[in-house]
Amino acid sequence: MELKERIFKDRNVLSPHYVPDELPFRQKEIEEIMRSVLPATAGQKPKNLFVYGKPGTGKTCSVKRVMEKVGKNPGKASLAYINCRIYNSRYRIMQKILKQFVPELEKSGFGLPYLYEKMIEIMGRGTQLVVVLDEVDMIKDLDELVYTLTRSNDETKIGGITLIGISNKLSFKNDLDPRSKSSLYENEMVFAPYTAVQLQQILRQRAGLGIRAGCFDESAVNLASAIAAQETGDARYALKLFEKAAEIAEYGGKEKITDMEVEGARKRVEIDLAGETVNTLPENHQLVLYAIAKLTLSGSRYSKLEFENESGFLISGEVYEEYERVARGAGKRARSSRWYKEYLSDLETLGLVTLTLSGKGLRGHTTLIKLGYDAKGMLGLLAPKLGGASNG
Ligand SMILES: Nc1ncnc2c1ncn2[C@@H]1O[C@H](COP(=O)(O)OP(=O)(O)OP(=O)(O)O)[C@@H](O)[C@H]1O
Numbered sequence: 593m594e595l596k597e598r599i600f601k602d603r604n605v606l607s608p609h610y611v612p613d614e615l616p617f618r619q620k621e622i623e624e625i626m627r628s629v630l631p632a633t634a635g636q637k638p639k640n641l642f643v644y645g646k647p648g649t650g651k652t653c654s655v656k657r658v659m660e661k662v663g664k665n666p667g668k669a670s671l672a673y674i675n676c677r678i679y680n681s682r683y684r685i686m687q688k689i690l691k692q693f694v695p696e697l698e699k700s701g702f703g704l705p706y707l708y709e710k711m712i713e714i715m716g717r718g719t720q721l722v723v724v725l726d727e728v729d730m731i732k733d734l735d736e737l738v739y740t741l742t743r744s745n746d747e748t749k750i751g752g753i754t755l756i757g758i759s760n761k762l763s764f765k766n767d768l769d770p771r772s773k774s775s776l777y778e779n780e781m782v783f784a785p786y787t788a789v790q791l792q793q794i795l796r797q798r799a800g801l802g803i804r805a806g807c808f809d810e811s812a813v814n815l816a817s818a819i820a821a822q823e824t825g826d827a828r829y830a831l832k833l834f835e836k837a838a839e840i841a842e843y844g845g846k847e848k849i850t851d852m853e854v855e856g857a858r859k860r861v862e863i864d865l866a867g868e869t870v871n872t873l874p875e876n877h878q879l880v881l882y883a884i885a886k887l888t889l890s891g892s893r894y895s896k897l898e899f900e901n902e903s904g905f906l907i908s909g910e911v912y913e914e915y916e917r918v919a920r921g922a923g924k925r926a927r928s929s930r931w932y933k934e935y936l937s938d939l940e941t942l943g944l945v946t947l948t949l950s951g952k953g954l955r956g957h958t959t960l961i962k963l964g965y966d967a968k969g970m971l972g973l974l975a976p977k978l979g980g981a982s983n984g
């Protein structure tokens with residue numbers, strides 16, 4: 593039996609992994625990177641380039657687009673793209689670069705000096721290696737890598753090696769050795785976050801390809817773009833949001849994607865992200881968070897509690913009592929209130945809750961606690977981990 597989808601025309605297009613033929617708002621960047629790399633095809637060494645930009649600003653897909661274009665007519669250039677999340681050490685990166693020339697390097701057991709000799713030998717044939725180090729901040733021994741590569745570059749007379757580093761971490765630059773810093777940052781380029789209007793166009797392009805005609809509201813596209821722009825200008829996030837909204841509409845039997853589905857998707861995407869943090873929390877933190885989510889859902893006993901025109905606050909004391917209850921339910925004993933306050937402050941640091949000190953007027957001085965996420969979603973994340981706690 594074939595499952596017919598009524599909203600999706602081609603789901604794949606909506607995925608953040610898909611890269612459209614046309615990359616709107618990045619033509620200038622693509623051309624600039626292209627100009628910087630092109631001398632390599634004629635056997636001249638380009639300057640190293642460092643590309644910085646917040647997540648989802650199109651760095652990876654723009655650089656890959658340049659590589660595709662140059663790769664069609666490489667001349668003396670030889671291109672390598674390396675995902676440093678996977679290849680995260682000098683050895684593995686050098687092995688990966690060289691593998692395309694020396695297939696037996698697939699096997700390990702060759703020492704670094706051997707790789708170094710090979711590198712020089714290949715450049716010695718006049719090859720201009722252009723190596724893209726994507727997520728370069730993940731490399732454990734980056735200083736050593738940059739040193740080895742620039743050193744090998746200096747040793748050959750005709751060929752050379754050029755590095756294109758990509759990162760979304762601004763601060764990692766400071767941890768670098770001054771020498772590798774000045775090599776890596778010979779040229780620098782910044783990808784700006786997308787604006788709401790740009791995200792609208794990016795989403796509209798994808799929705800047009802991936803969603804059936806008439807199955808999405810224009811305002812849903814605008815809302816998803818506005819939310820993503822407000823967060824960080826991240827196209828990946830905008831796409832995730834819209835893809836989730838489409839799923840909600842599809843599986844909820846809706847006619848089309850509206851603002852409501854986008855709102856629903858926002859909560860789910862947030863919860864997915866929070867899930868990664870929650871998974872790493874120690875048990876007592878999880879129990880406190882669980883207590884907060886549970887009380888948020890059932891409502892504070894002081895249900896009219898409002899503070900500076902906001903609602904949804906809980907009082908520290910009632911959360912502690914709930915924490916004792918859920919701990920008991922999970923067969924544990926709650927720790928003292930001194931520890932409890934530590935947990936709260938950790939949860940705040942992680943952005944999972946916000947804490948506010950109430951003024952004098954409101955039940956003396958007390959800490960007001962507010963869950964930063966959808967309570968139901970949070971319970972859904974925690975309940976499977978805490979087992980019995982949900983019956984507490
Ligand atoms: N200008 C654009 N037009 C269309 N889609 C885009 C554009 N920029 C980004 N995207 C979409 O967003 C996805 C994420 O972009 P990309 O992977 O290039 O981001 P990034 O800057 O490398 O982020 P990170 O720092 O997290 O690695 C792309 O796969 C693509 O689907």
Ligand SMILES: [Mg+2]
Nearest residue numbers: 651652653726
């Ligand atoms: Mg990237």
